[in-house]
Amino acid sequence: SPVVEVEVFLRGSGTKLILPEGCTADLTALSLTGSATRQKDIGSQPQPGRTHFVVHGEVRGSSVRVSYPRPPRRWRWYWPFGRRRQNSTVSPGVMRP
Numbered sequence: 001s002p003v004v005e006v007e008v009f010l011r012g013s014g015t016k017l018i019l020p021e022g023c024t025a026d027l028t029a030l031s032l033t034g035s036a037t038r039q040k041d042i043g044s045q046p047q048p049g050r051t052h053f054v055v056h057g058e059v060r061g062s063s064v065r066v067s068y069p070r071p072p073r074r075w076r077w078y079w080p081f082g083r084r085r086q087n088s089t090v091s092p093g094v095m096r097p
Helices: none
Strands: 003-011 014-018 024-033 036-039 052-060 063-067
Touching: 003 014, 024 036, 024 063, 052 063
Parallel strands: 003 052, 014 063, 024 052, 036 063
Antiparallel strands: none
């Protein structure tokens, strides 16, 4: 369907909607009380040939976030304890001047 309606009723919680690439979302139909909405790089006007999400309902003390999926991270191994210096001139327990 070109238009998908999402109905939410939130109390003291949060919701994150992850949309497929190219989709748009309209959050103006939400009734907000002490709440916040965030659309990161997502348009609110319907585009031809793309799915448009309309989110409506009541949100109190909560947050609604809409975003696209994050690109996968490159896995990288690291040493969790960091590098430790080996200083042979100072013995342990002796303070430097």
